[in-house]
Amino acid sequence: MAAKPRVFVTRRIPELGLQKIGAACAMEVWPDQLPPSADILREKIKTCDGLVSLLTDRIDGPLLDVAPKLKVVSNFAVGFNNIDIPAATDRGIAVGNTPGVLTDATADMAMVLLMTAARRIVEGVEDAKAGRWKTWEPCGWLGQDLANRTVGIIGMGRIGSAFARRCRFGWNMKVLYADVYQNATAEKELGATKVEIDTLLKESDFVSVHTDLNAQTKGMFNAELFKKMKKTAVFINTARGPLVDQGALADALRKGTIFAAGLDVTDPEPLPTDHELYKLSNCVIAPHVASATVQTRDEMARICAENVIAGVTGGKLTAPVNPEVEGKRRK
Ligand code: GLV
Numbered sequence: 001m002a003a004k005p006r007v008f009v010t011r012r013i014p015e016l017g018l019q020k021i022g023a024a025c026a027m028e029v030w031p032d033q034l035p036p037s038a039d040i041l042r043e044k045i046k047t048c049d050g051l052v053s054l055l056t057d058r059i060d061g062p063l064l065d066v067a068p069k070l071k072v073v074s075n076f077a078v079g080f081n082n083i084d085i086p087a088a089t090d091r092g093i094a095v096g097n098t099p100g101v102l103t104d105a106t107a108d109m110a111m112v113l114l115m116t117a118a119r120r121i122v123e124g125v126e127d128a129k130a131g132r133w134k135t136w137e138p139c140g141w142l143g144q145d146l147a148n149r150t151v152g153i154i155g156m157g158r159i160g161s162a163f164a165r166r167c168r169f170g171w172n173m174k175v176l177y178a179d180v181y182q183n184a185t186a187e188k189e190l191g192a193t194k195v196e197i198d199t200l201l202k203e204s205d206f207v208s209v210h211t212d213l214n215a216q217t218k219g220m221f222n223a224e225l226f227k228k229m230k231k232t233a234v235f236i237n238t239a240r241g242p243l244v245d246q247g248a249l250a251d252a253l254r255k256g257t258i259f260a261a262g263l264d265v266t267d268p269e270p271l272p273t274d275h276e277l278y279k280l281s282n283c284v285i286a287p288h289v290a291s292a293t294v295q296t297r298d299e300m301a302r303i304c305a306e307n308v309i310a311g312v313t314g315g316k317l318t319a320p321v322n323p324e325v326e327g328k329r330r331k
Pocket of ligand 1: 055076077078079080102291
């Protein structure tokens with residue numbers, strides 16, 4: 001009987017996924033809470049047919065070069081900015097991700113951050129705990145209304161649209177968006193209007209980022225952009241930390257250039273505990289948990305397992321990132 005394909009999983013993912021992979025492959029799972037170091041990862045993948053990676057693992061050409069048998073990298077995430085996709089394609093390696101199943105959880109998280117930051121909830125809860133709640137305050141902890149406002153979505157893809165739907169039908173917001181692509185469905189179903197980014201920044205009460213991280217978008221939220229937002233604006237980022245110049249954001253929050261921010265992603269992750277953003281009461285920071293629900297993580301594990309098993313057996317990936325690799329996939 002042929003030996004089972006070898007798969008290295010860089011962290012414990014939900015059991016549902018591990019059971020599937022373990023049944024079809026000779027699987028090794030990195031047991032620690034922290035990711036394997038680059039040296040360990042290099043050692044581990046040398047003999048692997050498949051790799052299950054996380055967004056904390058950097059997968060690039062030099063790493064892939066040590067793994068002559070590697071046929072697939074299955075990322076346990078929808079984002080794949082941790083992987084050099086052209087390098088994988090050049091080497092005949094298929095790459096998979098977990099789109100779709102985390103759309104609602106991530107849109108919910110953007111909504112949670114928007115409500116939390118707009119209504120100054122973390123600040124209020126901390127004040128209550130610390131005894132700073134002296135009486136009912138007519139002018140204390142005043143936040144921003146959500147109903148009937150304008151939301152600006154940067155990146156109207158799956159997650160941007162799901163967040164916009166919540167804003168439109170939950171809070172009757174007007175929806176503006178900026179994207180390189182037109183989203184006819186969002187325009188028809190949500191009455192969304194595609195505008196130039198400057199118009200979006202000027203007119204939106206809330207700005208939420210749902211674009212992917214690439215050479216063009218890295219650092220795009222800089223001092224100049226924050227200056228174009230309303231003083232009452234709330235800025236939400238559930239996409240990727242490096243999209244934002246965090247020094248400029250801290251400045252904008254400190255000086256009142258904008259009202260508040262809610263971040264599920266930072267640069268780096270984790271954000272060091274002495275970072276200036278933590279010191280600002282109008283900045284809410286969550287530890288990159290947008291997809292962290294039981295059901296969503298199970299679904300991500302299922303797709304991730306399907307991708308890696310298809311990859312090592314020469315089958316069709318459930319969610320391929322680089323379909324252009326077909327025809328030259330490693331056997
Ligand atoms: C999480 O950030 C993901 O890309 O799935």
